[in-house]
Amino acid sequence: xxxxxxxFAKGIKLSTVIGLLSVFxxxxxxxxxxxxxxxxxxxxLAAQTLRLNEYHAEELARIGSTAIETMQKSLQEAAxxxxxxxxxx
Amino acid sequence: xxxxxxxxFKKSNGFFNSVVIINEKAVLSYSAPNLGLTGKKIATPQxxxxxxxxxxxxxxxxxxxxxxxxxxxxxxxFAQDGTYYxxxxxxxxxxxxxxxxxxxxxxxxxxxxxxxYVIDESSKYVxxxxxxxxxxxxxxxxxxxxxxxREIGLAAIDQQDxxxxxxxxxxxxxxxxxxxxxxxxxxxxxxxxxxxxxTNMYMLPAVVIVILITLYVSHKLSLPLNILARYTENxxxxxxxKEIPDVDAWNYETKMLKEAILLADRKSREAEAYLLREAxxxxxxxxxxxxxxxxxxEEWMEQNKKFAVVFLDIDHFKSVNDTYGHQKGDEVLKEFxxxxxxxxxxxxxCFRYGGEEFVLLLHETGEKEALxxxxxxxxxxxxxxxxxxxxxxxxxxxxxxxxxxxxxVLFRKADLALYRAKESGRNRSVLFD
Numbered sequence: 001x002x003x004x005x006x007x008f009a010k011g012i013k014l015s016t017v018i019g020l021l022s023v024f025x026x027x028x029x030x031x032x033x034x035x036x037x038x039x040x041x042x043x044x045l046a047a048q049t050l051r052l053n054e055y056h057a058e059e060l061a062r063i064g065s066t067a068i069e070t071m072q073k074s075l076q077e078a079a080x081x082x083x084x085x086x087x088x089x
Numbered sequence: 090x091x092x093x094x095x096x097x098f099k100k101s102n103g104f105f106n107s108v109v110i111i112n113e114k115a116v117l118s119y120s121a122p123n124l125g126l127t128g129k130k131i132a133t134p135q136x137x138x139x140x141x142x143x144x145x146x147x148x149x150x151x152x153x154x155x156x157x158x159x160x161x162x163x164x165x166x167f168a169q170d171g172t173y174y175x176x177x178x179x180x181x182x183x184x185x186x187x188x189x190x191x192x193x194x195x196x197x198x199x200x201x202x203x204x205x206y207v208i209d210e211s212s213k214y215v216x217x218x219x220x221x222x223x224x225x226x227x228x229x230x231x232x233x234x235x236x237x238x239r240e241i242g243l244a245a246i247d248q249q250d251x252x253x254x255x256x257x258x259x260x261x262x263x264x265x266x267x268x269x270x271x272x273x274x275x276x277x278x279x280x281x282x283x284x285x286x287x288t289n290m291y292m293l294p295a296v297v298i299v300i301l302i303t304l305y306v307s308h309k310l311s312l313p314l315n316i317l318a319r320y321t322e323n324x325x326x327x328x329x330x331k332e333i334p335d336v337d338a339w340n341y342e343t344k345m346l347k348e349a350i351l352l353a354d355r356k357s358r359e360a361e362a363y364l365l366r367e368a369x370x371x372x373x374x375x376x377x378x379x380x381x382x383x384x385x386x387e388e389w390m391e392q393n394k395k396f397a398v399v400f401l402d403i404d405h406f407k408s409v410n411d412t413y414g415h416q417k418g419d420e421v422l423k424e425f426x427x428x429x430x431x432x433x434x435x436x437x438x439c440f441r442y443g444g445e446e447f448v449l450l451l452h453e454t455g456e457k458e459a460l461x462x463x464x465x466x467x468x469x470x471x472x473x474x475x476x477x478x479x480x481x482x483x484x485x486x487x488x489x490x491x492x493x494x495x496x497x498v499l500f501r502k503a504d505l506a507l508y509r510a511k512e513s514g515r516n517r518s519v520l521f522d
Binding site (some may be wrong): 015018022023026027030034037038042046053055056057071072074076079082083084 | 102104105108110145162165166167169188192193201207244245255256257258259260263264268270271272274282284288292296300304307310312314
């Protein structure tokens with residue numbers, strides 16, 4: 001503290017320092033926590049979305065494949081039926 | 090196979106938009122529905138290849154004779170004797186309704202913006218949400234590369250328009266088509282941000298409460314220190330209040346600091362009082378000294394008080410020193426000081442002026458009262474038992490303050506009266522007139 005004309009120069013109050021420091025620590029911790037939470041959530045969500053999309057694509061391909069197989073069988077049966085009949089134009 | 094049977098077949102399975110029979114010469118024999126091409130030669134490469142292969146096949150997407158973008162599923166026709174007659178082919182119009190389109194071409198609305206599409210081996214869109222792009226080549230080379238390696242898999246792809254997608258893909262083995270199911274990465278980020286925001290909103294009241302508690306505790310912690318700091322500042326500036334500061338010293342540091350400050354304050358006051366006493370008192374007689382005489386006289390004059398000054402001198406004190414020694418002389422002075430103190434009232438002051446000379450300041454005293462007081466003191470001293478085996482007498486000179494404005498003038502008058510008392514035989518009181 002400097003002495004100035006018989007009075008001590010006023011510094012920052014301890015309560016102000018502690019208060020500001022506490023608020024800073026708390027808010028920065030909350031901010032860092034939020035950032036970490038956001039990053040982890042984003043990465044987990046992206047990984048989950050990728051796996052889910054792969055599953056959906058696989059399911060669609062499987063259903064599509066089944067449908068095509070059914071078409072082929074249907075045509076095969078039609079061709080077999082035609083063999084017993086007169087199908088020449 | 091009659092036209093009727095073919096139409097029945099087409100209606101019964103629902104897979105195909107049209108079914109045709111094409112003979113081994115690539116001439117269309119029957120079609121359901123009637124495409125108006127009966128008897129005409131179908132020379133598209135896909136049909137020619139199917140006819141020559143003589144095995145079940147699925148064509149790649151192509152523009153048919155009717156101008157539609159389609160896929161043809163074909164089956165060779167053999168008679169029971171093995172004679173090859175051509176093919177029966179079902180066509181799937183990729184831009185029109187059919188059962189495969191219901192599976193691969195119908196999008197379910199999803200909240201996260203996900204959608205899917207199908208591309209063939211030459212990277213042309215077979216099914217796509219935007220129907221106008223069906224048949225177009227996928228323009229994004231990154232997209233093509235991403236799905237070139239494995240039959241199923243997942244990839245994060247950055248498209249040329251700058252958008253990023255999270256894609257899963259799988260292959261339909263019969264056709265080699267790739268089903269791609271993808272979600273805009275931006276939407277995933279949006280969900281993550283919304284989730285974080287929601288969490289923060291839940292945390293916000295707790296954070297506010299913790300901040301308030303912290304501020305309250307910091308205030309409680311620093312308030313005693315603040316009070317002590319103010320007290321110390323006042324103490325340093327000699328503005329220290331008499332009462333002890335009301336500090337709620339609930340923690341160790343504050344408690345110790347408070348005790349240390351109060352101890353320092355008490356020691357400082359004691360030292361100050363001691364030094365003040367040393368500066369204003371005569372160490373031998375313990376009476377006030379000459380410095381205090383001048384100060385008190387000035388104060389009384391400034392306050393325009395009525396008072397009298399009495400100069401006292403021990404008669405023949407040199408002979409006391411010479412006869413009994415200086416130590417005995419000091420003892421006489423000490424005893425004489427004690428007698429003076431005892432004879433001086435509360436409102437009056439008694440000083441050692443120097444050597445064997447003393448001064449009294451008699452408050453609110455006129456000439457008569459001053460002379461009476463001087464005579465009383467003189468006779469008391471004469472009767473007092475002193476440390477030396479002889480009678481000690483004193484001479485007194487009295488001056489009452491009237492219009493004097495300076496102590497020196499009054500002192501000179503009293504000194505002159507004392508001189509007259511000495512001159513007129515000692516052991517007497519003389520009033521200056």
